[in-house]
Amino acid sequence: MSKLTDQIKALQEVSSELEPSEKRRQEYLTQVGQYAGEFISQLDEKVTFSNEKATPDAMALKPHKQSLSDLLDLYDREVAAKGIKPASGGHLGYIPGGGIYTSAIADYLVDVTNEYVGINYSCPAGVAIEHELLDWMMDIFGYPRSSVGNLASGGSIANLIALTAARDKHGIKNEKIRNSVIYLSPQVHHCINKALKIIGLEDVQIRYVELDSFHRIDxxxxxxxxxxxxxxxxxxxxxxxxxxxxxTGAIDPMDRIADLAEEHNLWLHIDAAYGGYFVLVDSVKEKFKGIERSDSLVVDPHKGLFLPYGLGAVLVKDKEAVYHSHVYRANYMQDAVAEESPVHPADVSPELTKHFRSLRMWLPLQLHGIEPFKACLEEKLLLTRYFREGLLKLGFKLGPEPDLSVSYFWYPAEDENTFNRALLKSIHEDGRVFLSSTVIDGKFVIRMAILAFRTKLETIDKALNMVETHLKDLLSKH
Ligand SMILES: Cc1ncc(COP(=O)(O)O)c(C=O)c1O
Structure with a gap:
């Protein structure tokens, strides 16, 4: 045998470790399945927040092989037990979602089959799934089917794609930048400011528009x-x-804003990353009037459809505006992109190779149908009302009636900011339910964001009980 084949065989012996036997694969799956099962069934008993620090040494790469059971133990001790737990129903801070189990099943399938869905030719059915979901979103938001869209990794990248299209449509470059003006609410998510910098619009004129008493654009x-x-x-x-x-969960008056955008020939972008899927709920659908008139919009399935992190969607009406910055043809891809239809996901995104993330949305929608998602969204709106009513009875002051499921409150004590900061600190030390804070008009307030699919009536009762205990404790010390 030649030296070359000997060398190859020797390497093969070592590299074959990367393809575990069927028996070993089943063992892995059983262990991970068992861990996942226990993790979910114990979520309610465990804290939602622990500010215990990670032990970086424990995470160090070891020079020798580890067993999966040891690694799962380590995961449980270090990852699952520390920080904020997004899978918990007690996560009422930031914008939670929870992470439905059937998405995880889809991710497993995606990773094993490792389909390439950047271009149509490589996995036509995988790309068709992305288009099916985008078409569904175009329908629910009243966008024409001639729009384009993309399933990105989250709201930040989705917003980046939309704002790039707005820039290119209006040719905002070179000497035009300094004279161009963008209007936004001071409540806009900071990923918008980041995106504007990334796409070279740091020097445009930014006008922060005044807000009404509900924190909506005036x-x-x-x-x-x-x-x-x-x-x-x-x-x-x-x-x-x-x-x-x-x-604050506010919905800006999109219909009136669309009038102004039309009248003055401005691109209207709507960031509906958090709130968009509430359009499915009949009782609040009307609040979304005008969204169909926007030029682009972002909506995050990893928020409002309760998917695990890793999926934000963008829709843009003007395909050419998106293509301007995103379509490139490399020689080595000449066969791959010979067919221009349907739209290649890579032509609507900075990503070429992408995770086959559409499956984590498509599979749950197929398995469960849309009704449980709608019910869960409506449930969150009612739970927000219930939480606010409970807080009012405890003597808290509330922010204005929210449009959706984010709101804020504070206790009207002497030296309000210090008192409420101390209250939140005790709530965090308790950890059973996690709330966050923000600053509204210079005032420190405690913030609730009710969107995790595992948040139930019992969770809110637990939250109220916890807030009451810490409030009483703090009042007794004053
Ligand atoms: C309204 C809004 N837009 C954009 C984002 C950013 O999305 P992501 O964190 O998925 O990048 C968020 C995140 O909370 C958000 O609430």
Whole structure:
């Protein structure tokens, strides 16, 4: 045998470790399945937040092989037991979602089959699944089917894609940048500010529009600002509104904003990353009026459809505007992209190779149907009301009636900010339920964001009970 084949065989012996036997695969699956089962069934008994620090040494890569059971123990001790637990129903901070189990099943399948869904030719059915989901979203938001869309890794990248399209549609580059104007709410998510910097629009004129008492964009202020800017020879080109702000859950008056965008020929982008799927709930559907008139929108299945982290969607009406920055053809891909239809996901995104993330949304929708998702969303709206009513009875002051399921509260003590900060600290030390905080008009407030699919009536009762205990404790010390 040649030296070369000997060498190859020797390497093969070592590398074959990467393909475990069927028996070993089953053992792995059983162990992970058991761990996942126990993790889920114990979620309610465990804390949602622990501020215990990680032990970085424990996570160090070892020079020798580890067993899966040891690694699962380590995972449980270090990853699952520390920090904020997004899978828990007690996660009422930031924007939770929970992470439904059937998405995890889809991810397993995706990783084993490792389909390539950046271009149509490589996995036509996988790309068709992405298009099916995008078409469904176009329908629920009243977008024409001629729009394009993309399943990105989250809301930040989805917003980046939409804002790039707005920039390219209006040709905002070179000397035009400094004279161009963007209008947005001070409550807009900070990923918008990041995206504008990333796409070279750091030096545009940003106008923060005034808000009404519900934290929604004040459209007369918006109109006034656009008119002044035009009069001064500036170039207004983009309005960014939100359908569900992160801090206060407010839905901006999109229909009126769309009137202004049309009248002044501005691109209207809606960030509905958090709130968008509430459009499925009849009782609040009307609040989304006007969203269908926007030029682009973002909605996150890993928030409002309770998927595990890793899926945000963007829809854009003007395909050419998106193609301008995203379509590239490399020689080595000449066979792969010969067919231009249906749209290649890689032509609507900075990603070429991408995770086959559509399956984690498609499989649950097929397995469960849409009704449980709608019920879960409506349930969250009612739980928000229930939580607020309970807090009111405990003597808390509440932020304005929220449009959706994010709200805030504070206790009207002397030295309010210090008192409420101390209250939240005790709540965090307790950890059974996790709440976050924000600053509204200079005031420190405690914030609730009710969106995790595992948040139930019992969770809110637990939260109220916990808040009451810590409130009483704190009051007794004052
Ligand atoms: C309204 C809104 N937009 C955008 C984002 C950013 O999304 P992601 O964290 O998925 O990148 C968030 C995250 O909470 C959000 O609430």
């Amino acid at each position: 459209t007369s202020d918006l109109e006034g600002k656009i008119k002044i800017d035009k009069k001064e020879g500036l170039h207004p080109f983009l309005i960014i509104a939100s359908a569900g702000t992160t801090d």
